[in-house]
Amino acid sequence: MNISLWQAILIGVVYYLGITGTPWLTALGSTIIQKPLVAGVLVGCIMGDPVQGAIIGAAIQLPFIAYISAGGAPPTDPGLAGTLGTALAIAGGVKPTAAIALAVPIGLLGTIIWVIHMTVDVFFVHAIDRAAAEGNMKKAKFLHIVPPQIFAFIIGCIPVALGCYYGSGVVTNIIQALEGRPLQALEVIGGLLPAIGIAMNLRAISKPGILLWYILGFIVAVYLNLETMPIAIIAGIVAYIYTSIIAKIDETGVPAMAGGPDPDDDFDDDFE
Numbered sequence: 001m002n003i004s005l006w007q008a009i010l011i012g013v014v015y016y017l018g019i020t021g022t023p024w025l026t027a028l029g030s031t032i033i034q035k036p037l038v039a040g041v042l043v044g045c046i047m048g049d050p051v052q053g054a055i056i057g058a059a060i061q062l063p064f065i066a067y068i069s070a071g072g073a074p075p076t077d078p079g080l081a082g083t084l085g086t087a088l089a090i091a092g093g094v095k096p097t098a099a100i101a102l103a104v105p106i107g108l109l110g111t112i113i114w115v116i117h118m119t120v121d122v123f124f125v126h127a128i129d130r131a132a133a134e135g136n137m138k139k140a141k142f143l144h145i146v147p148p149q150i151f152a153f154i155i156g157c158i159p160v161a162l163g164c165y166y167g168s169g170v171v172t173n174i175i176q177a178l179e180g181r182p183l184q185a186l187e188v189i190g191g192l193l194p195a196i197g198i199a200m201n202l203r204a205i206s207k208p209g210i211l212l213w214y215i216l217g218f219i220v221a222v223y224l225n226l227e228t229m230p231i232a233i234i235a236g237i238v239a240y241i242y243t244s245i246i247a248k249i250d251e252t253g254v255p256a257m258a259g260g261p262d263p264d265d266d267f268d269d270d271f272e
Contacts (some may be wrong), residue, residue, distance in 0.1 A: 001047075001090065001091045001092075001093065002086060002091065003047065003091055003164045004165075005161075005163055005165055006161075007046050007164070008064060008087075008160075008161040008162070008164035009049060009157070009161045010156065011043055011046055011083055011084070011087050011160060011161065011164050012156065012157035012160040012161035012164070013157055014033060014043060014046070014083050014154050015039070015041060015079055015080060015083040015156050015157065015160045015212075016152060016156035016157045017033050018032075018034035018035075018079040018082075018083070018157050019034070019079065019117070019130075019152055020034070020038060021095065022149070022152065023145065023149070025026075027160075029145030033079070034063060034078055034079035034082070034175045035078065035082065036057045036058075036060035036061040036064060036079075036081055036082030036085070036086070036103070037054070037057045037060075037061040037082070037206070038057070038082070039079060039082030039083045039086065040053045040054055040055075040056050040057015040058065040060060040082055041053050041054045042083075043057070043083055043086045043090070044057070044085050044090065047087065047090050047091075049090060052090055053086055053090065054094055056085075056086045056089045057080055057082055057086050057091065058097050059077045059095075059096035059097065059099055059100050060078075060081055060082055060085055060086065060099060060100055060103045061078075061082070061102070063104060064076070064078040064081065064107070066243060072074060072269050075111065076104075076107040077107045077108075077109075077110020077111055077113065078107055079110065080101070080107055080113070081103040081104060081106050081107030084103075084106050084159060084160050084163050085099060085102055085103025085104075085106045085107070086099070086103070087164045088106075088164070088167055089102055089103070089161075091164075091258045107249060111157065112157065113117060113155055113191070114194075116155055117151070117152060117155060117156075118196055119263070121151075123150055124143055124144075124147055124148050126209050127143050128140050128144055131143060132205050150237075163259040164233065176201035185256075191203060214267045217231065217235065217249035220234065263266055
C-alpha cells in the first residue's frame with residue numbers, strides 16, 4: 001500500500017499536534033495525541049483503515065505504557081512511534097507484533113527532533129526576555145507563540161511526511177525481503193517488547209499508595225462484572241474527589257469534610 005502525499009502531510013500534522021508544548025489542543029491535552037493508541041487511530045482514519053490503525057496503535061502503546069519524560073530528557077518519542085510507526089506498518093501490511101519491532105527504533109529517532117526543538121527554543125526565550133525588558137509585551141507574546149510553533153511544525157510535520165511518503169515503499173520491500181524466518185524473528189521480538197512496558201507499569205502499581213487502587217479496580221471489574229466504560233466513569237469520579245480532597249489538605253493542612261465548615265472561615269466573627 002502506498003501513502004499519498006496528502007495522507008503523508010496529514011500524518012505529519014498529527015505528529016506535530018502531539019508534540020509537547022503545542023498549544024492548539026490544550027483543552028484536550030495536546031500530549032494525548034502523543035499516545036500511540038490515539039495517534040494510531042488518527043493515522044488509520046487518514047489511511048482509510050481506522051480499525052487496523054487502532055489495533056497497531058494499541059500494540060505499539062504497550063512498550064510505552066509506563067512512558068514518562070523526566071527533566072525534559074525523554075528516552076524515546078512515543079508520538080513518532082505511534083504516527084510514523086503505524087503508517088509504515090499499515091502500508092507494509094505487517095502484523096501488530098512486527099509493527100512494535102518497527103516502531104520502537106523509530107521512537108528512538110524522535111529524540112533527535114526533541115533535542116533540536118529544545119535547542120532552538122532557547123533562542124526564542126532570550127528574544128522574549130529582551131522584548132519584556134523593553135516593555136514590548138505584544139512582541140513578547142508573538143515570540144512566545146508564533147516562531148516556536150512554526151519551527152515545531154517544520155521539524156515535526158515535514159520529516160514525518162517525508163518518511164511516510166518515501167518510506168512506505170522501502171518498508172514494503174524490506175518486509176517482502178524478510179519473509180520467512182527473519183520476519184518471524186522480528187514478530188517474536190515485537191511480542192516480547194510489550195513486557196517491558198507492562199513490567200514498568202506493574203513496578204509503579206506495586207507501591208503501597210497505588211496498589212490499593214489497583215486492588216479496588218480489580219474487585220470492581222471481576223466481582224461486579226461491569227463493562228470498561230462504567231468502570232472508567234467511576235474511576236474518573238473517584239479520582240476527581242480524591243484529588244480535590246488532597247488539594248484541600250495541601251492548601252489548608254486540615255482534611256476537608258463534606259458539608260463541614262470551611263477552615264478559612266473566621267469563627268471569631270460568630271461570637272462578636
